[in-house]
Amino acid sequence: MIDDTLLEDAAEDLFEDAPCGYLSTRLDGTIVKVNRTFESWTGRDRGELLGRTRFQELLAPGARIYHETHYAPLLRMQGEVRGIAVEILCCDGARLPALINSVLRHDAEGRPQVIRTTVFDASDRRRYEQELLRARRREQEIARELQRGMLSGELPEADGLELDVAYRPGVAGMEVGGDWYDAFWLDDGETVGLVVGDVVGRGIGAAATMGQLRSAVRALASTGLGPAALVTALDEYARRHGVGRMTTLVYAELGLASRRLRYAVAGHPPPLLVVPGEEPCLVWDGRSLPLDAHRVSAHGRGEAIRVLAPGSAILLYTDGLVERRARPLDEGLDDLLREVAARRAEPVAGLVPAVVRALQDAENTDDVCLLAARVGARAVGC
Amino acid sequence: MSVAERNNVVEHGDPRGQPIVFAHGFGCDQNMWRFVWPAFAGERRVILFDHVGAGGSDAGAYNPERYGSLQGYAGDVLEICHELELTDVVFVGHSVSAMIGALAAAAEPERFARLVLVGPSPRYVDDGDYVGGFTREDVDGLLESMDANYLGWSSAMAPVIMANADRPQLGKELTNSFCRADPEIARRFARVTFLSDNRADLARVRTPSLVLQCADDVIAPRAVGEYVHARLAGSRLVLLEATGHCPNLSAPEETVAAIAAYLAS
Numbered sequence: 001m002i003d004d005t006l007l008e009d010a011a012e013d014l015f016e017d018a019p020c021g022y023l024s025t026r027l028d029g030t031i032v033k034v035n036r037t038f039e040s041w042t043g044r045d046r047g048e049l050l051g052r053t054r055f056q057e058l059l060a061p062g063a064r065i066y067h068e069t070h071y072a073p074l075l076r077m078q079g080e081v082r083g084i085a086v087e088i089l090c091c092d093g094a095r096l097p098a099l100i101n102s103v104l105r106h107d108a109e110g111r112p113q114v115i116r117t118t119v120f121d122a123s124d125r126r127r128y129e130q131e132l133l134r135a136r137r138r139e140q141e142i143a144r145e146l147q148r149g150m151l152s153g154e155l156p157e158a159d160g161l162e163l164d165v166a167y168r169p170g171v172a173g174m175e176v177g178g179d180w181y182d183a184f185w186l187d188d189g190e191t192v193g194l195v196v197g198d199v200v201g202r203g204i205g206a207a208a209t210m211g212q213l214r215s216a217v218r219a220l221a222s223t224g225l226g227p228a229a230l231v232t233a234l235d236e237y238a239r240r241h242g243v244g245r246m247t248t249l250v251y252a253e254l255g256l257a258s259r260r261l262r263y264a265v266a267g268h269p270p271p272l273l274v275v276p277g278e279e280p281c282l283v284w285d286g287r288s289l290p291l292d293a294h295r296v297s298a299h300g301r302g303e304a305i306r307v308l309a310p311g312s313a314i315l316l317y318t319d320g321l322v323e324r325r326a327r328p329l330d331e332g333l334d335d336l337l338r339e340v341a342a343r344r345a346e347p348v349a350g351l352v353p354a355v356v357r358a359l360q361d362a363e364n365t366d367d368v369c370l371l372a373a374r375v376g377a378r379a380v381g382c
Numbered sequence: 383m384s385v386a387e388r389n390n391v392v393e394h395g396d397p398r399g400q401p402i403v404f405a406h407g408f409g410c411d412q413n414m415w416r417f418v419w420p421a422f423a424g425e426r427r428v429i430l431f432d433h434v435g436a437g438g439s440d441a442g443a444y445n446p447e448r449y450g451s452l453q454g455y456a457g458d459v460l461e462i463c464h465e466l467e468l469t470d471v472v473f474v475g476h477s478v479s480a481m482i483g484a485l486a487a488a489a490e491p492e493r494f495a496r497l498v499l500v501g502p503s504p505r506y507v508d509d510g511d512y513v514g515g516f517t518r519e520d521v522d523g524l525l526e527s528m529d530a531n532y533l534g535w536s537s538a539m540a541p542v543i544m545a546n547a548d549r550p551q552l553g554k555e556l557t558n559s560f561c562r563a564d565p566e567i568a569r570r571f572a573r574v575t576f577l578s579d580n581r582a583d584l585a586r587v588r589t590p591s592l593v594l595q596c597a598d599d600v601i602a603p604r605a606v607g608e609y610v611h612a613r614l615a616g617s618r619l620v621l622l623e624a625t626g627h628c629p630n631l632s633a634p635e636e637t638v639a640a641i642a643a644y645l646a647s
Contacts, residue, residue, distance in 0.1 A: 027632065028598070028625045056600070061516065062523020065576075066531065068601050068627040069409030069477070070561045076631040077413055077560050085530035097530075126530065133529055325442065326383045 021098070021119030027112060029054035038119060043091030055117065060087045060095060071102075075115065079104045085122065097126035143176045143204040144169075150211050155183050156192050160256055162313075162348040162374040163192070166356040170202075170320060170367040177367035178206035178247075179318045182214055186221060190256050193221045196316035196371050197249030198268065209244050213291075217251065227251050227264035228303035231288065235266075235301070238292040247291040250316050259375050261314060264303040266290055269322060269333075272315040272340060274374075275308065280340045282333060310376035313348060315340065320366035321359055335359060348372045383440060385465040389431040389458060390438035395423035400495070401468040403429045405459065407477025407501075408575040410561040411437025414476060417634035421642065426472075431462060433479075435567035437560070444567050452478070452578050456485035463493055472645060474498040476630055477601065478575040481583070484614075488586040497591035498641050501627050502610045503602040504581040512581070515603050521576045525569055532565035584613040591617040592644040594629065594637065601627040618644065 015022060021038030025031050031049045039045050042058070056067045063086045074081045080103045087095040102117040147169070155163050163183060170177040178199030186193050195217050199209045216237050220230045230251055238244045250271055252263035263271060263283075267290030270282040286304030308314075322332030339358045343351045352372050360368075385391070392412065402422050404415040412430040419428045432439040433455055448454040459482060463471060471494050475483035480502030487494040506514045507521065563571070591614050595607030604621070611619040620640050624633030 060523055060527075061520035062525070063527045064600055065516075065520070065524045066527040069407070070531070072626060073410045073414060073628050073631050074561055076628070077410075077416070085527070087527075129530065 023055060023117045023119065025055050025115045025117065027115065029056050029115075031055055032114070041090070041096055041119070041121065042088055055115075058088050060089060063087050075102055075104055076112075085126070088119070097122045099125075139204050140176075143207045146204070146207040146211065147176045150207075150214060151180060153182075156185050158192075158256060160376050161192065163372070164348045164352040165371040166352045166369070168320075168356065168368040176204075176207055177202050177320075178210050179320065179367035179369045180210045180214055181316070181369050181371045182217065183371065183373070184218060184221070186253065187224065192254045192256065192373065193217075194252045194254060194314070194316060194371060194373060195249060196268070196318060196369055197247055198318045198367075199244055199247045209247070212241075213238070213244050213247060213249075217249075221251075221253075226303065227253060227262055227286070228301040231264045231266050231291075231303075232301045235291050245292045249291070252314060252316065254314065254373055254375055256375060259308045259310065259312070260305065261308055262303060262305045263314075264288070264301060266301070267293065269317060269319055272317075272336065273306075273308075274313040274315070274340060274344050276311045277309075280337050280344060282337070308375060311374065312376070313344075313351075313372055313374035315370065315372045317371070318367060318369040320368040321356070321370055323366070324361055332359075348374050383443070385458070385461045388434060388440045388443045389462055390440075391462060391466070392430045394419060394428040394430075395426050397427050399426040400470055400472060401427045401429055401466070402472040402474060403431075403459070403462070403468070405473070405475040405479035405483060406432065406436065407475075407479050408571060409477075413437070413560045414628065414630055415474075418474075418630050418638055418641075421638040427468075429462070429466065429468070433571070434458065435571060436563050441564045441567060444564070446570060449567075449570065450574065452482050452485055452574060452580060455479075455482045456489065459483065459486040460490055460493070463490075469493055470495045472496045472498065474500065474641065475502075476500040477502075477627065478578075481578070481580045484587050484591075485580065485583055487589040488583060491588050494589045496645065497587070497589050498594065498644065499591055499610065500594045500630060500637070501596060501599055501602040501607075502593060503606045504584055504610060505579045506576045506601070509579070512609075513603070513605055515600065515606065516576065521573070524572055524576065528565070528569055528572060532568070581613070584610065585615075587614055588616070592641070593617055593619045594622055594640055595619060596622050596624050596626060596629050598625040599627045620644070 016036040018035060018037055021041055022035035023031055023038060024033035030051065031053050032051065034046050034049055056064050059067055071081055071084050082101045084100050086098055086100055088098050090096055099120045099122045100117055102115050104112045105114045105116060107113045151167060155165065165181055167181065178201055180197050182195040184193050197213060199206050216234055220233050225233060248267035250263060250265045250268045252261060254261050263286050265287045270284050272280055273283050274280045286302050288301045322336050323329060324332060336359065339355050343354050352370055356368060356370055404419055406412050406414045411432045415430060419430060422428055434449065435441050435444045473483040473494055480499035481504055483497050487497055503514060505512065506516045507518055508514050593607055593611045595604055607619065611617050622629050622633065622636055622640065624636055626632055629637045
């Protein structure tokens with residue numbers, strides 16, 4: 001049997017012992033009515049609160065700023081606010097994590113008169129949310145550490161070789177992007193392998209993929225495959241292991257004595273060549289599709305070979321250097337050519353940061369990577 | 383992308399009238415001025431905008447370096463003035479935008495006729511004898527508050543909000559949309575706002591100004607308003623009866639009357 005007297009609660013009882021805190025305040029926040037639930041949750045009684053305390057004074061200082069800059073304006077603009085998280089200062093110094101809803105009550109002329117607020121205990125929910133937030137921040141940190149670790153190796157050094165790189169991590173969503181570079185000696189000890197690549201996606205997944213592909217390129221390069229065969233093998237690797245689909249990269253081998261440049265470009269922006277006495281130019285040969293672009297296909301991987309004049313430089317970069325929203329790619333490439341042309345005589349170590357700075361754009365949030373190598377510069381005049 | 387698109391510039395009033403630019407503070411967007419700007423649309427050219435990362439602005443244009451100091455935001459104000467070819471500008475800035483306007487006016491004084499600073503503070507955190515009203519810990523507490531409140535801002539919602547700036551009716555269906563912002567950008571804006579120290583910049587401002595000070599403003603207490611008034615050459619201080627930090631919403635008539643009286647003087 002149900003006791004009907006419990007179903008016929010008096011309105012007063014519904015208010016006082018509701019399963020949520022209940023407050024009415026004036027527009028400036030002064031509390032004019034409060035229920036027993038709120039009193040018992042906060043340990044503050046109505047004698048202390050009514051007519052003397054403003055609701056915002058019961059909030060921790062940080063939440064008070066939030067109240068003034070978000071809650072109060074929203075309430076005025078919308079007439080109600082729902083689901084705002086605050087911490088209420090209890091009498092014993094404890095903080096009650098709460099979710100509050102408020103409505104603005106108007107008089108007959110439509111002028112706002114009083115604010116009604118309900119308060120829900122959100123202690124458990126808040127703890128869980130904080131755990132989630134910590135986990136997400138940690139993940140972003142790990143991704144950044146991973147990326148830093150992989151991109152901080154030393155560059156090859158040799159007489160007759162100038163090599164420099166600039167890398168600026170992107171800021172979109174504050175997550176790490178998927179650009180990477182690498183430069184290493186091949187086994188013959190006189191050829192340098194150069195890589196610049198761009199993995200699809202951001203965050204920890206992109207960082208891990210980048211690490212796998214970077215290691216795979218190094219391992220494959222040491223077998224002496226050459227650029228086209230290396231990209232083919234990398235394609236196979238990507239397909240078999242399901243990593244790095246649609247990654248673009250350029251892989252080049254630069255012989256220091258021979259000044260022979262051999263390269264393959266998989267869906268990546270074209271390398272830029274600076275030959276003494278000539279205008280800088282983009283090279284459009286040796287191109288093929290991004291990694292694993294076709295699930296089942298045996299499309300060929302091209303490569304090209306050039307013998308560079310002494311003092312020539314090759315620049316490899318990612319699309320973040322030249323691509324901008326609301327601007328055709330052609331214009332970005334033209335800007336790059338112009339900036340490089342203006343600095344072509346500078347040492348690579350000065351050229352690289354200057355070009356990145358010149359093309360820097362407040363609106364660009366993508367990763368930016370530029371790697372340049374000049375060969376045989378010191379041989380000139382010998 | 384034009385500056386006007388980037389900052390979601392909205393114009394009202396008489397295009398040939400004297401320009402009056404309204405800048406919103408930390409927290410919400412240009413809607414903060416909804417009860418104020420119509421009073422000036424009769425004979426002036428009213429310009430409203432959103433700071434990058436707030437309201438209908440292009441959050442993709444956010445760059446932590448540029449917006450790592452209030453100078454970056456002042457740069458945006460100047461870019462808006464350049465693109466719209468505004469001169470003889472009346473700049474009305476609320477909260478942190480009061481200082482943003484002061485920085486812009488210090489950089490290009492010839493462009494500004496008057497400044498109206500609503501609840502200004504050149505530094506929010508106490509420093510020696512200077513009482514800004516907050517401690518460093520309070521600012522950390524604010525960041526925690528923001529974390530707790532942005533959990534409702536899921537990545538699934540972001541594209542809906544960002545992509546529909548031209549369909550405000552959709553925005554209105556989303557609760558609290560006037561104060562929505564990309565959480566990471568909002569955190570950074572909070573830091574820049576509450577940890578900046580622009581006290582030394584006040585002496586560089588030559589533009590005549592009005593300081594509007596509310597009663598019981600916990601964000602910008604009266605002592606801070608008096609500090610600003612004392613250090614801004616050619617400034618006038620008006621104490622409002624309105625309480626809180628947002629007289630533009632809580633007491634629009636009084637706010638309008640104070641601004642109009644100042645501009646008529």
